[in-house]
Amino acid sequence: MNFRNFIKDKVLQIFLIIFGVFTIEVFLICFNCNLFLKIYIPVCILILYLISILPEYFIRKKFYNNLFDLLEGLEDKYLIAEILQKPNFEDGKILKEIIEITDKSMIENVNKYKYLQEDYKEYIELWIHEVKTPIATSKMIIENNKNEATKKIDEELDKIDNYTEQALFYARSNVVSQDYYIKKSSLQDIVNEAICKNRTNLINEKFSINLHDLEATVNTDKKWIIFILNQIIQNSIKYRNLKSPELEIYSKKGKENIILCVKDNGIGIKKGEEQRVFEKGFTGTNGRVSNHKSTGIGLYLSKKLSDKLGIGIDLRSEEGKFTEVSLIFPRNSYNSFE
Amino acid sequence: MKKILIVEDDEKLREELKIFLEKNGYEIDYLESFDNITQNILDSKSDLVLLDINLPRVDGEYVCKEVRKVSSLPIIIITSRNNEIDELLSINYGADHYVTKPFNIQILLAKISSLLRRTSFDGNDKIDGKEFILNLSKSTIEKKDKQVELTKNEFKILKYLIEKRNKIVSRDEIMEYLWESESFIDDNTLTVNITRLRGKLEELGLKELLQTKRGQGYMLV
Numbered sequence: 001m002n003f004r005n006f007i008k009d010k011v012l013q014i015f016l017i018i019f020g021v022f023t024i025e026v027f028l029i030c031f032n033c034n035l036f037l038k039i040y041i042p043v044c045i046l047i048l049y050l051i052s053i054l055p056e057y058f059i060r061k062k063f064y065n066n067l068f069d070l071l072e073g074l075e076d077k078y079l080i081a082e083i084l085q086k087p088n089f090e091d092g093k094i095l096k097e098i099i100e101i102t103d104k105s106m107i108e109n110v111n112k113y114k115y116l117q118e119d120y121k122e123y124i125e126l127w128i129h130e131v132k133t134p135i136a137t138s139k140m141i142i143e144n145n146k147n148e149a150t151k152k153i154d155e156e157l158d159k160i161d162n163y164t165e166q167a168l169f170y171a172r173s174n175v176v177s178q179d180y181y182i183k184k185s186s187l188q189d190i191v192n193e194a195i196c197k198n199r200t201n202l203i204n205e206k207f208s209i210n211l212h213d214l215e216a217t218v219n220t221d222k223k224w225i226i227f228i229l230n231q232i233i234q235n236s237i238k239y240r241n242l243k244s245p246e247l248e249i250y251s252k253k254g255k256e257n258i259i260l261c262v263k264d265n266g267i268g269i270k271k272g273e274e275q276r277v278f279e280k281g282f283t284g285t286n287g288r289v290s291n292h293k294s295t296g297i298g299l300y301l302s303k304k305l306s307d308k309l310g311i312g313i314d315l316r317s318e319e320g321k322f323t324e325v326s327l328i329f330p331r332n333s334y335n336s337f338e
Numbered sequence: 339m340k341k342i343l344i345v346e347d348d349e350k351l352r353e354e355l356k357i358f359l360e361k362n363g364y365e366i367d368y369l370e371s372f373d374n375i376t377q378n379i380l381d382s383k384s385d386l387v388l389l390d391i392n393l394p395r396v397d398g399e400y401v402c403k404e405v406r407k408v409s410s411l412p413i414i415i416i417t418s419r420n421n422e423i424d425e426l427l428s429i430n431y432g433a434d435h436y437v438t439k440p441f442n443i444q445i446l447l448a449k450i451s452s453l454l455r456r457t458s459f460d461g462n463d464k465i466d467g468k469e470f471i472l473n474l475s476k477s478t479i480e481k482k483d484k485q486v487e488l489t490k491n492e493f494k495i496l497k498y499l500i501e502k503r504n505k506i507v508s509r510d511e512i513m514e515y516l517w518e519s520e521s522f523i524d525d526n527t528l529t530v531n532i533t534r535l536r537g538k539l540e541e542l543g544l545k546e547l548l549q550t551k552r553g554q555g556y557m558l559v
Binding site: 129130132133136138139140143144157161165168179180181183192195199200202206207211221222223 | 351421423426441442522523525
């Protein structure tokens, strides 16, 4: 607040004072008082008035400046009610009360949606757990009745399973609560499980698999990482090299981290699109080719889950040559490895 | 014959599991009512239990804990909850293994047989291949006093062919089986492995045992 605006608010008051001084002056002139009184009384009144409004100005200036400083330093602005000290003047007290009331109402409103989302996530989880049993049963029926037709159905079932898994993790990725469990896990196990999950497609497309340097362990949620790897491997299959597809998975140790790399010799990604593949719904030049059916969800979700887990995800590619996705596990007190 | 008890409320899944496991040489029993389930499990005199965690009215984890109090019966938990916390909890309640739906049937089979081998003292670690014996613990083939060592992949292929004896097994089927047991080999490697395996069988004088059916696959006769 500046002084000019403060004075502007007092226009009526100042106008009345000046009117009063003017009236007194008229009286003083009428009663023929001496010059000293004629000057002293109006000046005295004006000075006293100024003295009375100056502290009012400074108290407010201090309060509001402080308020704005606090807001500046605060990431979640709505928390201001919690840290704002109670002012000792009436309109300030009223302001603080108003902030507190609106804040409370907003938090309640946000909580309502948080609850709704949590509730929806729980429903999705429940639904997915329910649907896993018929999938498992169907797969068992196929196992007991192997032929060309059931083999094809089996492949479609794998797709259904992958889509339900994606929905599950999508629901998990959106809630605020922590939904993972960090445990020491071996990279070899994680990679084996992810490849095993995609075995039918990988064998059908005649992939050659090269796994090496996977002896490390990382502290992470195994299930989440397998899901992320699964998305990456599915992309490698989708955008494979049609002549002799290869998939190489290995890890390398950096000073501050351990990096798990998944590299294929597929069609690659057009220059300039490498980072955009993590955007939701981004399908890129490759994805728009009709037979690939890209949804633009897989890598977006992988990135989101990686962020939640505190690991990095990066992609390098050269069109027509290769694509390499790296998962970067940081080495710190929460996430150490040997 | 080892007896496996299936505790699963989905009738169809139970039925299909029964068919599959019986085909693989196990005797199968299952519970039809889920009242007094702990006692029923203990009374069944089974060698292993496949326990679904989501049962009507009772919690599988609770059952697992109750059984573990009085018996060291091997328990494999089957669940559709795919997360680390549930897995850890089940292991804490004393389950030996944990598989999630839809399960990989070969892995389930491998878990069952390794668990049974570990828990039974009279466990047989040799498979009779008529003209030869496949030693599971040493990964060798033996004939009289001669023996030849097999690599991991050769061993797995031979074991699978013995299981499917006198049936034509396609290359894809063998590949799928190897991948399920975490050997991710390609087409060429499979050819090499088959050739070497045939060579090793011939070393023991077993010619013509492993036949190639052109365009269809292989057969152990």
